[in-house]
Amino acid sequence: MEGKQNPVYLVTGGSGYIGSHLIHELESKNIEAISFDSNINLRKFSGFKSIRHVRGDINDTKFLRDTIMAYRVEGVFHLAALKSVTESLRNPIKYDLVNVGGTASVLEACKDGGVKNLVFSSSAAVYAPNLGTNPINEDHELASINPYGDSKISGEKMIKDFWLEGNGSSICLRLFNVGGSKNSILYDSKGENVMPKLARSFLNGTRFDVYGSDLATPDGTCVRDYVHIDDVTSAFLKSMSLLEVNFGTMHGVFNVCSEIGVSVNQIITEMRDYSGLDIEVNYSEHREGDQVVVIGGNQKITSAMNWIPSKNISQIIQETWDHSQL
């Protein structure tokens, strides 16, 4: 990335939570980026100087290819997707259309537009339930328990095919639970993950629902592996650099995670302590499609890219609280 003369990158899903942080990071390094998103949230870009926003649907292959060619895009970060496990259980076809069909369209547009390097935002949801095998490494069985995870497995297969067909290099990053925020503008205020939902409950004084309290974990609640957004954007940039070094010749799959498990109850306690506020917590049945413990192994990405998590769960919780209030 650093060595090339004025490379231009396209970020699908560039107005989303992770995409807007990635664009912020690219801009801070004076790297030119095009955001391609169907639902541009201009508020997220109010502080950016040189970012171009293209409003478009990733399923519109022709428009995407024309955009790639018009801006002479050299690398694509493909993040655009629907990401709710619960919604995917209710409406799996919608997830097939956007996450599977949309990824096929992005790959076609890259092929036609001559893009050789592609980084895909995949998820820990691709893994089969771990049944006590922690941490989960990249060679763990792929067998999702919900349509969202299925759509990421299909996406990963296509990203590998892009390389197998000789079109270029590709990397799939399996993100675990992403949290934290650079500022209140980029904060994921409408997020449906535990962290933003909990912050909203503290702010509004509303009851917080915890699904499952007698699970096989130390305090009975679900355990997840949280990784800071800055570490996630750093993994995307390092991946693109690795692809550029191995021009056209590599395909890789990497976990992006902290290797540390944190329970829902731990997060509630820490946000309660930090905010000085209290909320009512309601414990109900464990949800279908929800894994009990998900902790990843990060040795592979550490060895390949010298990537290590730089921020911990306390920083994620504190940033969530600080930025949720403005």
Ligand SMILES: NC(=O)c1ccc[n+]([C@@H]2O[C@H](COP(=O)([O-])OP(=O)(O)OC[C@H]3O[C@@H](n4cnc5c(N)ncnc54)[C@H](O)[C@@H]3O)[C@@H](O)[C@H]2O)c1
């Ligand atoms: N946030 C997490 O913890 C997490 C964890 C694992 C994987 N991921 C993956 O990372 C990526 C980004 O996640 P996020 O948290 O930023 O989600 P997000 O919902 O904030 O952003 C997704 C963006 O994609 C855009 N989009 C959706 N459908 C589109 C379409 N058809 N055409 C163009 N744009 C479209 C949306 O408008 C949105 O801006 C997703 O692929 C998600 O599955 C996220």
